[in-house]
Structure formats: structure tokens, C-alpha cells
Amino acid sequence: MEKIENIPEKMNAVMCCGPKDYQYQQVPVPTVGEDDILVKVEACGVCAGDVKSWRGAAMFWGDENQPRWNDPPCVAGHEFIGRVAAIGSRAKEKHSLGLGDRAIAEQIVPCWQCRYCKGGEYWMCEQAHIHGHQKNVADGGMAEFIRFGKNDVVHKVSGDLKPEHAAMIEPLSCSVHTVSRAQIQFSDVVVIAGLGPIGLCKLQLAKLKNPKLLIAVDAKPMRLELAKELGADVAIDFTKQDAVAEVMKLTNGYGCDVYIHNSGHPSGVVQGLKMVRKRGRFIEFSVFSAETSVDWSIIGDRKELDIYGSHISGLDGYPVAIDFLEKGIIKVDKIVTHVHPLANWEEAFIQAERGADSIKVVLKP
Secondary structure, X not given: OEEOOOOOOEEEEEEEEEOOEEEEEEEEOOOOOOOOEEEEEEEEEXXXXXXXXXXXXXXXXXXXXXXXXXXXXXXXXXXXXXXXXXXXXXXXXXXXXXOOOEEEXXXXXXXXXXXXXXXXXXXXXXXXXXXXXXXOOEOOOOEOEEEEOOOOOEEEEOOOOOHHHHOOHHHHHHHHHHHHHHOOOOOOEEEEEOOOHHHHHHHHHHHHOOOOEEEEEEOOHHHHHHHHHOOOOEEEEOOOOOHHHHHHHHOOOOOEEEEEEOOOOHHHHHHHXXXXXXXXXXXXXXXXXXXXXXXXXXXXXXXXXXXXXXOOOOOOHHHHXXXXXXXXXXXXXXXXXXXXXXXXXXXXXXXXXXXXOOOEEEEEO
16 A cells, blocks of 8 residues: 555545535545555536535435435535545556546446446446445545545546646546437537536537537527637527527528537427427437426427437546547636635535536535
């Protein structure tokens, strides 16, 4: 075991204790063995999912239709980045890391025993442990330290990136997987609906595919302006324009070829089903806090749509995201708008939730 000097016994952390019950506490620094890595956290982003979990959304806490997924008390946060503070001998050999190296673990902690893990689709692991949602096996990064265990998928990251920019690796990795699922062609008209941090990353990735027309849809002027700066050909404020009608005008009445939904709002699903052309592709990547009701016959009988779900980062999301950030291919400097000290987590959550003057909000211990 190798470790830096003066690792404390206690650390500050944002603890997920229950629905509408997150607390700033002092807790023990994780212990590590020869298969583990202790990482001193540099930054951790606030995800829309973090806020919805804090607010008590059923997908995290369960209801009559689904079991509880969160297993508290656990450290919150899955968009973390940090540097190696201690590393076991087997972990060092496995990951080729040393003290002081910047490292990230993927948000999912695979079991490596289920059919998906054994079949190479570990991001669909049946146990579905995600950092920041299950105690002990998957504590998160809204703390001064985090443990990467034997089952974690770990990557080395350049130390040249700003910590708050490196914390964008996780959302960018999810964006990589979604855009890959969309199978964008040169002749496609592509709509990116919802321009949060992930939506703006997907916009840039979709631009790299050189579609015929790239359309951004949102309700926040600041995000629409940034979308145009980052490559959108058209930006539509759906509170001021009929977004469906505008897309129909731009496509001779047919609709878009590809609709990528990111907002997590039911209205975005309804809008997309109206906007996408017959035999088009609808890609869903959202964390919903409410049920969505649609006329299901649109998908089959009327339009014969291809519906693709996108779950976290897929197989190569992290390596591609790290590579694109390190090379400056994807820009996040204007996406990360606010940085707060860890102790101000509640203010950061509320700011991220409102989104009036923010896009990505990041916490720093």
C-alpha cells in the first residue's frame, strides 16, 4: 500500500440520507485495501439526477410501480474527479496509476457476474450500482475523498485540465453513448431538445457527425445563444415559437430525421413524437420525475419509428470523453458556469435546479 502523508480520519461529505433529506456531515474517510484506490476529490458536478433524488423522485426512492433504488446513507455525487491519495499494490498494477495521478472511475460499479457484465455490456449491469446512490459499494464524490474498489472501471486523466472541466467527463461520456446510438447520417436533420450540460455536449458531438441541419430547442435564452456558438444551425425557443411548426417548415413538412431528448420533462417526449418524421429515430436520454403519457400508436401504426434508449456511458463513453476533452475537441468552459464550496451544496443544488443563470454547477471540497 502506498499513500500520501497526513490523510485524515474524518472528512466532510454531502450525505444522501433519505428523500428530501441530504445532509452535510463529517464521516470516516474510506478505508482501502490492496485492490482499492483512495482518491482525493478535486471537484464533483451537480447532476439533474442528484437534484431529483434530493427532491424525492420515485425512480430513486420507489413507489407502487418500482422498488427503491437508493440505499442510504451514502455519499452523494457521481460526476467526480480527483487525484490518487492511496493505492493498493494490486490496484496499482491493474490500473497503472501512482500517487498524485489524476483518476476517474466510471459512474457504474459493475458486479461482473450478471449476464450483461459477462457479455461485455457492463453499463447495463443487473445490480445497477451507481456511485452516489448505494452505501459502501458505491459511495459518491461529494466529499473530500472517494474509494475506487476492485469492481470499478478506472481511467487516468490528464492533470492539465481544470478540475471543474475534468468533472464534465461523466456527462460528456453519457453524451458520447447517446450520439452513437443516434446513428447520425450526413443527410439527417437532427434536433437536440434540452440544452443542459449534457444537451450542449451532445450538440457538439452531433456537429462532429456533419448532419445536414442541426437544430437546438430549449426555453432559456442563455443556453440557446451558447448552442449557436457551439454549432447549432438553428436555435428555437419553444416558449416563443411553435417548435414543431418551425421544424416542419425547415424540413418541407416531413419532420426531423433524428430527435434526441434530454430535458426529462414529459412535454419533450410529446413534442418529439410530433416533430420526428415517419421512420425517424427518437433517442431518449432523460431522468424523469413524473410519468409520461403519449399516444403509443404514433410509434407503430402512424410513423413506424425507431425508438432508442440511452443508458449512461456505454462501452467507450469514458475513453472518448477523456480524449475529446484533453484535445479540446469538445468545449466545456462556457458550460461550467458556477463553482461552489462543498459546504454550500444546498445553494448549488437549488441553482442547478432553477437553471436561470447557470448551466453546469460544480462543487469543490
